[in-house]
Amino acid sequence: MLYTTLLAVTSTVPPTPNWSPAVGLVMILANLFAIIIGYRAIQNPGKGPGLPVGMPPVLKKFGFPELLATLSFGHLIGTGLILGLSNAGVL
Numbered sequence: 001m002l003y004t005t006l007l008a009v010t011s012t013v014p015p016t017p018n019w020s021p022a023v024g025l026v027m028i029l030a031n032l033f034a035i036i037i038g039y040r041a042i043q044n045p046g047k048g049p050g051l052p053v054g055m056p057p058v059l060k061k062f063g064f065p066e067l068l069a070t071l072s073f074g075h076l077i078g079t080g081l082i083l084g085l086s087n088a089g090v091l
Contacts, residue, residue, distance in 0.1 A: 015086075016083065016086070017082065017086040017091050020091070022091055023082055023091060026078060026081050026082050026085065026091070027074075027075070027078040027082065029078075030074050030075075030077040030078030030081055031070075031071055031074030031075065031077075031078060032074070033074065033077065034070045034071065034073040034074030034077055035067075035070045035071070035074065037070070037073075038066060038069060038070030038073065039062060039066075039070075042066055042069075045061040045062060045063070045066055046060075046061035046062075046063055046066075047063075047065070048063050048064055048065035048066075049063055049064050049065075050063045050064065051063060051064055051067060
């Protein structure tokens with residue numbers, strides 16, 4: 001019975017695309033978009049530890065928590081875009 005239940009669940013899962021440069025480009029663009037949104041939307045930046053690399057003066061208050069939050073949001077956006085575009089036949 002468990003085996004038939006697992007078969008019923010796996011048949012309803014939509015196919016996911018294999019990695020390609022187009023999929024990577026969509027994810028990179030989604031992450032850049034999320035960083036831009038996060039840079040404008042985060043109200044109290046710079047409260048946590050900074051990044052261990054030199055930053056341009058524009059991004060001085062953009063630290064590790066902001067980077068982690070925006071990249072997490074970017075991966076959510078990118079996953080949705082990749083699945084949507086692949087189901088639409090674009091990717």
